[in-house]
Amino acid sequence: MSVNYLKSVNSKKGDKMAKQVSGDQMVVLPEGSQRVLGRDAMRVNIAIGYAVANIIKTTLGPKGMDKMLVSDLGDIVITNDGATILEEMNVDHPAAKLMVEIAKTQDKEVGDGTTTSVVIAGNLFKRAGELLDQNVHPTVIIKGYELASRKAEEVLATISEKVTPKDKDVLTKIAMVAMGSKGIGSDKEKKTISDIIVSAVSQVSEEKDGRYVIDNELIKIEKKAGGEINDTKLINGVLVDKEVVHAGMPKVVKDAIALLDTALEIEKTEMDAKIEITNPEQMESFLKQEEKMLRDMVQKIAKTNATVVFCQKGIDDLAQHFLAKAGIVAVRRVKKSDMEKLSRASGAKIASSLDDLKESDLGMAGNVEEKKIGGESMVFVEKCKDPKSVTIFVRGGTDHVVSEVERAVVDARGAVASALEDGTYVIGGGAAEMELAKTLHSYAVEIGGREQLAIQAFAEALESIPKTLAENAGMDPIDTIVSLKNKHNKGEKYVGVDVNAGKVGDLKEKGILEPSRVKKQAIASATETVRLVLRIDDIISSRGKSGGMPPGGMGGPGGMGME
Ligand code: ADP
Ligand code: MG
Numbered sequence: 126m127s128v129n130y131l132k133s134v135n136s137k138k139g140d141k142m143a144k145q146v147s148g149d150q151m152v153v154l155p156e157g158s159q160r161v162l163g164r165d166a167m168r169v170n171i172a173i174g175y176a177v178a179n180i181i182k183t184t185l186g187p188k189g190m191d192k193m194l195v196s197d198l199g200d201i202v203i204t205n206d207g208a209t210i211l212e213e214m215n216v217d218h219p220a221a222k223l224m225v226e227i228a229k230t231q232d233k234e235v236g237d238g239t240t241t242s243v244v245i246a247g248n249l250f251k252r253a254g255e256l257l258d259q260n261v262h263p264t265v266i267i268k269g270y271e272l273a274s275r276k277a278e279e280v281l282a283t284i285s286e287k288v289t290p291k292d293k294d295v296l297t298k299i300a301m302v303a304m305g306s307k308g309i310g311s312d313k314e315k316k317t318i319s320d321i322i323v324s325a326v327s328q329v330s331e332e333k334d335g336r337y338v339i340d341n342e343l344i345k346i347e348k349k350a351g352g353e354i355n356d357t358k359l360i361n362g363v364l365v366d367k368e369v370v371h372a373g374m375p376k377v378v379k380d381a382i383a384l385l386d387t388a389l390e391i392e393k394t395e396m397d398a399k400i401e402i403t404n405p406e407q408m409e410s411f412l413k414q415e416e417k418m419l420r421d422m423v424q425k426i427a428k429t430n431a432t433v434v435f436c437q438k439g440i441d442d443l444a445q446h447f448l449a450k451a452g453i454v455a456v457r458r459v460k461k462s463d464m465e466k467l468s469r470a471s472g473a474k475i476a477s478s479l480d481d482l483k484e485s486d487l488g489m490a491g492n493v494e495e496k497k498i499g500g501e502s503m504v505f506v507e508k509c510k511d512p513k514s515v516t517i518f519v520r521g522g523t524d525h526v527v528s529e530v531e532r533a534v535v536d537a538r539g540a541v542a543s544a545l546e547d548g549t550y551v552i553g554g555g556a557a558e559m560e561l562a563k564t565l566h567s568y569a570v571e572i573g574g575r576e577q578l579a580i581q582a583f584a585e586a587l588e589s590i591p592k593t594l595a596e597n598a599g600m601d602p603i604d605t606i607v608s609l610k611n612k613h614n615k616g617e618k619y620v621g622v623d624v625n626a627g628k629v630g631d632l633k634e635k636g637i638l639e640p641s642r643v644k645k646q647a648i649a650s651a652t653e654t655v656r657l658v659l660r661i662d663d664i665i666s667s668r669g670k671s672g673g674m675p676p677g678g679m680g681g682p683g684g685m686g687m688e
Contacts, residue, residue, distance in 0.1 A: 173220040178247020188598040207239030208232040236539015238643035246651035248589040252582035269579020274652040285549035285641040298636040303540035307533035339542040345516040348527040351499040352520035360516040362509040368502035373449035382488040383431035384475040388438035423447040469514035544640035553637040554621030555591025598624035
């Protein structure tokens with residue numbers, strides 16, 4: 126298919142170009158390389174970008190559908206999450222990979238809004254394609270898009286509203302909207318989890334020079350299938366997915382936690398050493414010696430009055446026995462990341478040698494308990510006082526359910542954290558996009574010239590968000606946009622697509638709030654990527670005959686796959 130496609134490109138451009146292409150390839154490119162030049166290269170990339178957006182746009186918003194993704198091995202993922210879908214799709218074309226990058230960046234920078242960012246980029250591509258058809262030069266389109274993106278960012282700041290950690294109500298709404306589009310749970314369950322997320326984010330947030338900084342990593346998300354979504358809990362501490370090493374140890378203790386980054390084992394030498402034992406007494410004294418060393422190690426821990434030890438390395442069987450006898454609970458081979466979280470939650474310092482361990486290094490927790498969850502033991506370190514790391518323990522009927530709940534929690538955690546860090550939010554359901562588009566339409570007239578067309582195109586790409594929300598909710602997209610435009614022109618800036626009511630309405634009233642950063646980042650990365658692609662006039666693929674070039678289904682130069 127791709128070979129035919131190349132032929133058609135070449136024949137369209139005439140023989141001279143065909144010769145040139147093959148001539149170049151003969152000289153510098155390895156055999157089997159493929160090349161697409163000029164506008165055709167651009168059109169292929171545009172078509173692919175739009176095609177990718179078209180695949181995931183049906184998932185946008187609370188009425189969006191889910192995708193079932195089946196891997197090579199037959200593993201199934203059912204999700205509504207843009208970033209997850211794109212990742213699991215394993216796209217091959219370089220332009221499609223750029224679209225995946227947009228979603229990944231959004232995921233990393235904000236944690237929510239992945240579908241939004243890709244849909245905006247896809248529509249920027251589509252409109253750029255239309256402008257190219259009208260003979261607008263790519264550099265003009267790029268210029269117009271850049272102007273529009275900068276203006277949009279400015280306007281976004283002016284339409285944003287303020288939020289502080291005290292505004293729990295606003296933050297809970299932001300969490301609910303972020304979770305809302307994942308096909309999970311009832312409103313009551315979403316509210317329960319949203320409250321948990323807001324508490325978790327507020328708990329780990331730190332104030333620096335009047336601003337809040339949140340490290341999402343400090344909110345651990347642990348999941349186990351079983352129970353129901355409503356059983357999802359906030360643990361003021363860390364849930365360690367390990368079991369206590371010895372059956373003779375207490376199941377419940379509190380308080381003094383020691384964190385060790387050293388093994389409770391006799392170290393084996395790196396060298397090949399040989400100990401020659403010639404009689405039974407020698408053997409016995411040798412074992413005694415080992416025993417004594419381990420006993421001393423445990424003694425050093427016991428002396429600090431520790432009741433629990435989390436060890437990043439191994440714990441010898443004999444040491445386990447001595448620890449049990451001393452009434453100390455021990456967990457071994459704890460992940461480094463968990464050790465750090467334990468330290469932040471309990472206030473314990475991680476000791477890298479037993480001689481360094483002091484009573485003042487110990488951390489505190491109101492309850493340390495091994496519990497059996499779904500047949501597996503886990504250690505709950507909870508009721509820490511003012512913990513700087515917490516855990517959200519996600520439950521739900523099956524593995525697929527908990528995985529989707531987890532993705533929803535990740536999105537909501539990101540949304541609440543972004544809103545708090547920037548201290549701003551906007552109205553969702555396309556209301557913010559309509560406001561931005563409105564200003565861009567008048568800005569376009571102000572700028573004039575051919576760039577004007579690109580700025581208008583940009584505004585229309587933003588309108589694709591409410592349009593898609595309406596489409597996915599079974600509403601008429603054109604009527605919806607017309608009605609939204611009228612209302613926004615009249616100054617009703619909070620009006621958006623009320624997908625639940627199936628009509629346009631004031632979404633501030635309905636509490637459909639989103640962090641400003643979702644929009645800011647989505648616009649920024651979509652614009653960046655489209656600009657990048659519009660500057661490409663040559664695709665050279667040295668990946669062999671079948672790889673790298675667009676498969677026919679995505680549309681060649683004739684069929685751009687556009688509506
Ligand atoms: P993304 O991956 O971009 O976050 P989502 O599927 O989560 O995609 O959809 C987010 C979009 O859905 C946002 O534009 C948001 O404002 C909108 N949205 C969420 N909940 C509602 C609602 N109840 N009514 C209208 N729009 C909503
Ligand atoms: Mg979302």
